[in-house]
Amino acid sequence: MTSPWPLLITLTYVAIAMVIGLRARGGRRMNSLEEWGVAGRSMGPVTLYLLIAAGSVSAYTFMGAPGWAYAKGVAVFYVAVYLAYLALVAWYFGPKVWQFGEQFGHVTQASAIADRYQSPALGALAALVMSIGSIAYAVLQTVGSAYILFVMSGGMIPVWLGVPLVLGCIAIYLFVSGQRAIGRTNAFQGVLMLIVAWAVGMWALHNATGGLRFGPLFERLLAEHGEFLTLPGAGGDMTFSFWTTSIIVSMFSFMPPVWTQWMSASSARTIRRSATWLPTYYVVILPMVVVGFIGIFSLPDLARADTVVLEYAMQHLPVVLVGLLGAGTLAASMSSSEPFIHSVALSWSRDVLQPLLGLSDALTGRLARWMIVPLMALVIAPLAIAEPGSLVMILLVGLGFATQVLPAFIGMFFWPRASRLGVMAGIVAGFLVTVAFTTLWPHPLGVHAGFWGLMLNLPVFVAVSLVTAPADSEVVERFFRIAAPRGLTRLGSGGKTVAADTAAHGG
Amino acid sequence: MQRLVVLPTSRTGWALTIAFVAVVVAGIWPVIDLVNRAVLFLGLPLLVVWSYVLIFACFAVMLIANRVIEWQEGEDD
Secondary structure: OOOOHHHHHHHHHHHHHHHHHHHOOOOOOOOOHHHHHHHHHOEOHHHHHHHHHHHHOOHHHHHHHHHHHHHOOHHHHHHHHHHHHHHHHHHHHHHHHHHHHHHHOOOOHHHHHHHHOOOHHHHHHHHHHHHHHHHHHHHHHHHHHHHHHHHHOOOOOOHHHHHHHHHHHHHHHHHHHHHHHHHHHHHHHHHHHHHHHHHHHHHHHHHHHOOOOOHHHHHHHHHHOHHHHOOOOOOOOOOHHHHHHHHHHHHOOOOHHHHHHHHOEOOHHHHHHHHHHHHHHHHHHHHHHHHHHHHHHHOOOOOOHHHHHHHHHHHHOOHHHHHHHHHHHHHHHHHHHHHHHHHHHHHHHHHHHHHHHOOOHHHHHHHHHHHHHHHHHHHHHHHHHHOOOOHHHHHHHHHHHHHHOHHHHHHHHOOOOOOHHHHHHHHHHHHHHHHHHHHOOOOHHHOOHHHHHHHHHHHHHHHHHHHOOOOOHHHHHHHHHHHOOOOEEEOOOOOOEEOHHHHHOOO | OOOEEOOOOOHHHHHHHHHHHHHHHOOOOOHHHHOOOOOEEOOEEHHHHHHHHHHHHHHHHHHHHHHHHHHHHHHHO
8 A cells, every 4th residue: 555644544543542541631640549440430421331332342343343244244243232232231230330339449340359258369360360361352452453553554564563652652641541541532432433434334335336225235145145144154153052152151251341441430320321322332333344245245365354344445445534444443452452451450450469468559559550561561562563373262261261250240249148269169160161162172062162161160159159158247238238229039938038238147 | 148149129120120131032042043034124134133123122121221210219219
């Protein structure tokens, strides 16, 4: 590509994101965990809506999802379905997590786990293992960012240079403004992505069919490649069981940045309002996926399916739209990597180093800010530049593990009898199964490895909880006053309810 | 304490829970098998249309649930 416009537009986006991120601080002191970590619990419904939406729409939407459409067909829409279901999860759990944070001072997911089970060790374990998936996710997004810069610059910015460039920009505004920077930049990135996705999708559709209706494209697809319109898809590997279990596993992967986002809201009601509107954002997926379908006819011999949109844009779209696509894809990858980097730095400081070294809250607040520097320089950047082939595998195992933490949340929201040892035993059992069924025998019978893990995890969790001591009644009482404000139900008693304080004392 | 769990405590609570579960069930097997047909509806594949029906059903269910909660909170006050 010889035109300078795509790179200029992409770099203009980076500059705007930098300015927004730096200005987000607004003169506040950022040395406390409350301020740098959860933006002083101040975010309104619109910012929170765009924060969660942009955070969940990653480079995958601009590259991976069209690639799936190109290679497999409509099976890719499982992503849209599970993202909508994540909004249901946010609607139910988000307000309770916010209340926990507001009343008990939690700023991370692991600190809530440590508090509920009165076990800093369990909190640290959760923080460390959750960070495997989080780091892998941030690395993948960084690789995507550097690849975009490489393409938009016509090869002038190699990946080894693009990685520190992108991470450096994020580091500066993340250090300065913390969660407020993520909120403001994600709001900007969310709007940009929506506009770019529809502009690119509609232009490509018009280019391919001569109109703006989806019908002619899919009529041709139906006539020539009907296998793309149903499961198991053109690749034959997206079976009903994999569709179903992937959605279930993804729904119950309570990733740490999402908790931090919920805890950044100004009120419980704010979360409910944002979550309600969240599914509407996922119309962003449709136009990008349509470009993937167009690629089936216009780019039949692509070596890498996930480059279908970029290849199509460079061959058929005007340079300004190519530049906007670069900016939109970079926005998608940056908006998804920032929350994960922030969350890992926050959790390592708050949930691992603070209890280990006995640090004060003030020192931990400062440490969390500085933690992003070694995290980016020593972990994320080298991994992103090396691009290890097993990275996707690490991510899959990491996400599989995220699902295995489900017992900790069952004990937090639904079952007061859950014990620390029960949660630990369930997590370990589920994790081992997930690792085995991801690496040694991938997804047996077409069922997601994380789902297999849960099938062992949950019975182990219940059994071990029943034979070990629960947490202190005072702790159970304060958690379930929030989780069950109208009382708990005694199973087998015809729906008889018991107040949280009675339940906590064995009632 | 071992038999105590958090469940809805009112008919309205149960109705909302059933609505949430119904929306989720509508997106997985066996329901998804019913819409897994190579036919177009409004120019889009049936599975795509169904995915967006589910997305807007999630929106609608939460919208109704918000109204119910606000009404209940008003009543509690």
